[in-house]
Amino acid sequence: MGDVESRQDRQLRPSSNLKGATLWVALCLAVVAVALAGCYGIRAVTLRNQETQQTVTCGPYRRAFGMGYQEMDRCLDDYQRQGFVRVPTPD
Secondary structure (H helix, E strand, O other): OHHHHHHHHHHHOOOHHHHHHHHHHHHHHHHHHHHHHHHOEEOOEEEEEOOOOOEEEEOOEEOHHHHHHHHHHHHHHHHHHOOEEEOOOOO
């Protein structure tokens, strides 16, 4: 009877493989969440030249590792030097 009880006890205890698999799945989900957050996009910005009434759009860009912000800043700076101003957009 002692042999049967020890077998039942072993069946009730999670194995170390199961703990490792659970940790692995949790780690994978965390990596995916961080990756998706990093790829979330930066909304497009519309600008208008007050003299010519020409409109242009900067973006949308992906935020991957801050590169999207740099691209957006370059685009906005370039057009603003040419006389374009941001057009208010509803949220």
